[in-house]
Amino acid sequence: MTDISPSEKDIRTFQQKIFQFYKENKRDLPWRKTTDSYKILVSEFMLQQTQVSRVIEYYTRWMNAWPTVKSLAIESYKKVLNAWMGLGYNRRAMYLHNTTKVIVDEFHGDVLTAVKHYEKLPGIGLYTSKAIQIFADNADIATVDTNIRRIFISEFDLDESISDKDLFTLAKQCLPSGKSRDWHNALMDYGALHLTSRKTGIKPKTQQSNFQGSDRQIRGRILRLLLKEDQSAYQLQKELKVESERLSKILNKMVDEKTVGKTNKNYHVPH
DNA sequence: ATCCTGGCTT
DNA sequence: AAGCCTGGAT
Structure with a gap:
């Protein structure tokens, strides 16, 4: 493990740059209009390895069909899968459906409590658990997705082989307390709109195999x-x-x- | 041809 | 650590 700690001044400059970009380029996304933890949960499932542009219409239709955790938990799997088709990674539909059942059955429908015990929730790993707490509850914790990873590597001139542990240490140092939700949204926008993979040449951590004929x-x-x-x-x-x-x-x-x-x-x- | 707000299994 | 999981956009 190498010491990659930037100085206080570097961090403040970085934060200001990200927030300035956010102020001028903020994306108006449906799941940013709510802090309902169930709705954030659905959006995070849909966004796993899937572009924002493709998720928007699915998310909107989903909320019209199933506006609450319980309404989804008691739905038939066939209808759930049917609504998911076209989004890709169809196992996520089953995971999401089963996760809402666990949340209702074992956590009284309390999403925020449940995601802190994400080992019990299929389809939710460390990243998604933290993302839900951040976007639904503005929790003072840091998370690193493919966008945020690319930003840190580019911004602080790190090796692409940096470990998750080191990245997370850096992410915590850069997190402005009390502004976790805005900060992570700002980072996502900076990574998706400005510091793209194509532009930086930084490859994502998980490569996907070819789809045609697969x-x-x-x-x-x-x-x-x-x-x-x-x-x-x-x-x-x-x-x-x-x-x-x-x-x-x-x-x-x-x-x-x-x-x-x-x-x-x-x-x-x-x- | 490569990317996308990852997670699960071996 | 590495392979697997969908489909559309660029």
Whole structure:
């Protein structure tokens, strides 16, 4: 672990630059108009590895359909998945649905208390837990996503191999107390609008494999078919024109994850 | 071809 | 530590 502590003066200059940019370029996003912890929770799930521009319409439709934790928790999984389709990483729909059930059943519907015990909530890791506390409650804690990581590396001229631990130490040093929500929103905007990955050449921490021709693409097509009606592996194979061995491998994995169910020969979207 | 407010499993 | 998970925009 190397000492990467900037001086007090460096930090203050950095903060002023970020806040000045925010003042002039702030994005007007739907989930920034609320501090409802459930709504923040949904937005954070949707935003995991997914661009803001693609989330906006899904978020808006979602809140019209399910405005509270409980309304989502008691909904059928099929309807939840149907509303998610097109956003990508469809496991998140199941995680989100199951997470709201745990929040209602074990935490009396109290999102902010629940996310502090995020090990019990599928789909919520350290980043998302902190992000929800920050954006819903203005909690005086720091979190680092792909945007914020890129800003720190560029701003303080760090090596791209810097550890999460060192990044987090730096993030805490830079956090202006009492302004956590504004600060993190400002950092996100600075990273997404100005200090982009393309512009800086700084690669994201987690690389994604190609989509065309991938198993992921086939999984998405499988779910779309199963949302219409239950189908056998043979019917799916005819529709998708994938080698049967590859298809059954994918189907087995999806059954294993419980993203699809199987009764006798037929596959279906779980209830 | 590469990116996107990560998390889970092995 | 590394592979896997969706789909659209640039």
